[in-house]
Amino acid sequence: MLEEQFLAPNHHDRQAFSSGVGELDEYLRRFAAQQSKKGITVVRVLVDTDTPSTILGYYSLSAAQIDAVQLDERTQQKLPRYPVPCFRLGRLAVHSAHHGRGLGRLLIGLAVERCLEARKHVAAYALVVDAKGEKAKAFYEHYGFTPCRDSPMTLYLPLGCMSQAALPGRH
Numbered sequence: 001m002l003e004e005q006f007l008a009p010n011h012h013d014r015q016a017f018s019s020g021v022g023e024l025d026e027y028l029r030r031f032a033a034q035q036s037k038k039g040i041t042v043v044r045v046l047v048d049t050d051t052p053s054t055i056l057g058y059y060s061l062s063a064a065q066i067d068a069v070q071l072d073e074r075t076q077q078k079l080p081r082y083p084v085p086c087f088r089l090g091r092l093a094v095h096s097a098h099h100g101r102g103l104g105r106l107l108i109g110l111a112v113e114r115c116l117e118a119r120k121h122v123a124a125y126a127l128v129v130d131a132k133g134e135k136a137k138a139f140y141e142h143y144g145f146t147p148c149r150d151s152p153m154t155l156y157l158p159l160g161c162m163s164q165a166a167l168p169g170r171h
């Protein structure tokens, strides 16, 4: 059974994780646990409960803000002219041995679900992400993320239109 867990450095095998993007693997190995401890981000991993130390994928979330001018014009008109509160999907990666099996979709769905839960208590307009390359950008656009006006490698997904039933991992 697949299960989402908080990254536990003594339990999860970070060295064996390889997504094909060195920067994302390095982050998990060297920085994720430290940054979680310091309250900079929250990192969750996906495991199969039969092999609970093997990380199949991971994502990180933190609080963020975005300039309203980065959003599309129609959205801007509805929002105040100061920085808009958001969540940031800092990193997301799937082990390369498991690409193409729907785990990326599942992780995005879980991340959005966490944001929907959190925004019941702390307001956030959108989930933003910094794509690490064109392939990653295409992946996020596939899920409805929109590139920011001045920095197209940063994308945002308004959370107001998301419902639990419409989450990517739920189909």
Ligand SMILES: CC(C)(COP(=O)(O)OP(=O)(O)OC[C@H]1O[C@@H](n2cnc3c(N)ncnc32)[C@H](O)[C@@H]1OP(=O)(O)O)[C@@H](O)C(=O)NCCC(=O)NCCS
Pocket (backbone or CB within 6 Å): 019, 020, 021, 024, 091, 092, 093, 094, 095, 098, 099, 100, 101, 102, 103, 104, 105, 106, 130, 131, 132, 133, 135, 136, 137, 138, 139, 140, 142
């Ligand atoms: C990008 C990544 C997370 C995708 O994960 P995955 O498990 O292979 O993807 P899935 O099997 O869940 O695919 C889900 C959907 O996304 C689509 N998709 C996958 N990669 C895509 C891409 N580069 N561009 C557009 N769509 C893509 C699939 O066709 C699938 O569509 P469907 O749900 O309509 O059938 C994974 O390839 C990865 O970890 N890559 C390396 C790290 C990386 O680039 N991370 C991005 C964060 S910066």
